[in-house]
Amino acid sequence: MNAFGFNSYGPPTVLEILRVPQPELKANQVLLKNLGFGLNPYDAALRAGDHLADRTLNFPFIPGSDAVGQVIQIGSEVDNQLLNQVVIAHPFSGGYGEELVISAKKIISKPVSMSLAEAAGFSTVATIAYHALITTAQIKKGETLIIQGASGSVGSLAAQIAKANGLYVIGVGNSRNRQMMRELGIDEVVAYDQEDVAQVLAKRGDVVLDASLQGRASHVGLRVLNDGGRYLFLNQAPDLANAVTLLPIVYGKDLPALSYLCNLYSNGQLKLPETISHKATLENLIAGHQALLTKKERGKLVFLYE
Template identity: 30%
Template sequence: MKAIQYRTYGSSDVIEQVEVSIPSIQSDNDVLIKVKAAGINPIDMKIRMGFMKEIRPVEMPFIPGGEASGIIAAVGARVTKFKLGDEVIALTKKHSYAQYVTAKENSVLLKPEGLSFEEASSIGVNIGTAQTVLFTEGKLERGQKVLIQGGGGAVGGAMIQMAKAAGAYVMATASGEGVALAKKLGADKVIDYKLNDVATIAKDIDLVADTAGGDAQEKLFQILKPGGKLLSIATQPSQDLAEQYNVTAYFVASDISSENLKQGIDLIEAGKFVPIVSKIFKLEYAAIAQDFLGAGGANGKVVLLVE
């Protein structure tokens, strides 16, 4: 089968397309999936560049990719939820940049009928992250005010839709075409952070969901109400500033599990969540696709089409 791999950490130059054997089912609870599309996430680049090797080492040569959509090609002896031919979403954690991938049965869900394979491959990490930040950790409730830093991105767009569906008042920051996208997805107020100072517009926010990190994060403390929360998936927030502003602030590691996707899948099936795919690349152009995402400004998810 065709697969994307690299043999050493480094820039996108280390990425190559190769021919390797189709993986075999390793346990009775595994399924084999013929991949139709694979989502690209920032962590894919962090792993490739070696930034994660202390906490998430990989065995070289390594096939990247943590989420995919496709068709069940084989099932283990104890698999009961899926059968040959089922169209599914898989949270693989690795190896999805390939024509076939294996996954545990409990890491797989049936693909919503209305979604294309490209759309289906774009939602797993986005929904899992949004669910973790907004509800598991953020405890967001109807009527509360949330600001999403980076509302034009793939995860930020998912957060907007899920927060709005939960009855929150949703503010978001974005720039360029991301401003219109954030509005389209349902944000009540969108702040173009390149033209405006967020701290002069947003006030008394219950929860800030930060997907961007960087220097802009410090401004976010100023817009929280006392007792509010700043949760970041990008960088660890300053505890000195958290104490100064009497708020809670910490880094959140996303729970990307099939169980954590159920609420988002329900919203998709109810027509209250729309996957946003920014750009689709063929599998052979995986290096270009990663560089495109890494350059920033992608409004939605970048996806690999696997043929």
């Protein structure tokens, strides 16, 4: 089969079309015909060699942790009802391939009203947002949650999870995204480019989720958290500045997270991030990886097969 991947670390131009053997199907797995995949900053970081300390890749390597596809073959232990269904998948890697073998516990049927583009970029941000708040922070009704980067893919889903669980949510983002954050149901919006966030929100957060780009806002996030509060970080742990609990995201099982978010979506309680959809070609994928370096466009980059 063909897949997009790379044979060495480097800039986006190391991406190429690979010809690789089809993975063998185990009893608990399904084979998907890939219909589309999403692009995440982690994909670009792996390609650039930024995670050599914690993850060494075997080349050729096929990235991709977001995919939507049709089940075309099932293992002996998998329910026959999955055959031919269009499903959302959350692979550890391999999402850039034309076909994908994955455990049946890491897929879920795509809601009928969800577009292929939305489904292609759904699984990673959904599982991160869910496990940040539900598994790791164990949020409680009545708490105040402050989200840094509330207009981003993870932040916007986290805001809606929190509202569904009865929290008061304060979103921090760029002023150009103020209306968008309001439309998510966020109770209070603070624009970091117009206001002194640390002063306006000093010690108001029971929980702070730093979903800002590369965790650049941690110096502010620690100042808006109340004493004894929980600070959630997606990237490197910040320097401990006060009496808070630092919580790296603990990732649990995929299926509960995907089921929870798909149910919210089907019940009209979840608005998904905007998608920027392109045809799945090598040229478009290289351009997408380059676009992650500038982040000029708001929205989730996805690539669809015809």
